[in-house]
Amino acid sequence: xxxxxxxxxxxxxxxxxxxxxxxxxxxxxxxxxxxxxxxxxxxxxxxxxxxxxxxxxxxxxxxxxxxxxxxxxxxxxxxxxxxxxxxxxxxxxxxxxxxxxxxxxxxxxxxxxxxxxxxxxxxxxxxxxxxxxxxxxxxxxxxxxxxxxxxxxxxxxxxxxxxxxxxxxxxxxxxxxxxxxxxxxxxxxxxxxxxxxxxxxxxxxx
Numbered sequence: 649x650x651x652x653x654x655x656x657x658x659x660x661x662x663x664x665x666x667x668x669x670x671x672x673x674x675x676x677x678x679x680x681x682x683x684x685x686x687x688x689x690x691x692x693x694x695x696x697x698x699x700x701x702x703x704x705x706x707x708x709x710x711x712x713x714x715x716x717x718x719x720x721x722x723x724x725x726x727x728x729x730x731x732x733x734x735x736x737x738x739x740x741x742x743x744x745x746x747x748x749x750x751x752x753x754x755x756x757x758x759x760x761x762x763x764x765x766x767x768x769x770x771x772x773x774x775x776x777x778x779x780x781x782x783x784x785x786x787x788x789x790x791x792x793x794x795x796x797x798x799x800x801x802x803x804x805x806x807x808x809x810x811x812x813x814x815x816x817x818x819x820x821x822x823x824x825x826x827x828x829x830x831x832x833x834x835x836x837x838x839x840x841x842x843x844x845x846x847x848x849x850x851x852x853x854x
Contacts, residue, residue, distance in 0.1 A: 656814045657750035658807070658829065660821035661761035661768055661782075664839050665747065665775070667738045670763045671713065677732045678716045688715050707797040710783070714764065714794065722787040725766050733770040740842045743820060744775075751776060755817055760807060760829070762799040781806050800825040804832070820844070 662670050679686045695712035698704045704712075717725050750757050757777050761768060764785035772780050781803065784795035796802055803826065819826075819833035822840065827847065830836030836847035 653754050653756040654814045655755050655817045656811060657747075657755040657757045657817055658760050658819040658821075658833065659743065659747060659757065659777075660823060660826060660839075661759050661763055661771075663822035664820055665739055665743050665759070666768075666771065667740055667842070670768055670771075671710070674729065674732055674767050675713075675716050678728060681728065681731075685716065688718075691715050706799070707794065710764075710797060711794045714785075714792075717787075718791065720787070722766065725785075725787060726770070729767055730770040733774055736771065739775075740839070742842055742844055743839065746818075746820060746837075746844065747775065747777075750818060756811075756814065758807070758811070760798070760803045760826075762797055762803075764794065779810075781810060799823075801828070804829055 659665050662668070675692075679689075692713050692715065695704070695709050698712075699706070699709035720728075747757065756779065758779040758781060759768070759772050759777050761780070761782040763782055765780055765782045766785045766787075768782060769780060781798065783798040786793045786795075798806060807829070816829075816833040818835045818837070819830045820837045820839055821830060822838070824838075827836075827838075830838060830847045837844045838847050839845075
């Protein structure tokens with residue numbers, strides 16, 4: 649993939665740019681807009697119990713948790729996501745400032761997130777972010793499929809597939825699973841409670 653810049657600035661989404669868990673927040677919004685399907689909470693709770701007891705992995709849990717969108721088309725999910733993010737302002741101010749600085753420096757900004765792409769694309773568009781690397785959600789007439797959970801090493805692999813030669817100049821995340829990615833950047837930043845902390849040995853990871 650080519651871009652006007654060969655320098656990347658990476659941002660995690662949940663807990664980094666956005667203060668909360670976007671899947672949970674979007675789910676609650678969905679139930680408020682479509683209350684007749686709130687019975688699906690029982691399915692989500694059951695999936696949570698299985699996940700907490702380590703009987704299913706994270707990818708399977710997420711696939712079961714997003715049952716709240718079942719029976720909706722991709723157009724409907726996009727419409728709901730656009731409506732959800734339209735007036736949202738629960739973003740981390742420090743990270744928004746860092747984002748604007750990266751954009752002003754003409755860096756190629758990429759959101760790298762475990763959240764399903766259809767859920768967060770409107771928010772990224774709102775923030776002027778062109779590239780999103782996230783868990784793929786495909787909706788079919790008989791249901792949906794969720795791709796490999798875009799977390800940890802999967803983020804690094806997906807990123808390098810799309811940007812094989814670009815330098816990672818800056819990277820931001822609140823998740824310690826992303827430490828290899830943060831250390832691969834020339835400047836890596838760990839986000840804790842909205843505060844940005846420099847990651848030691850950034851630029852030394854290979």
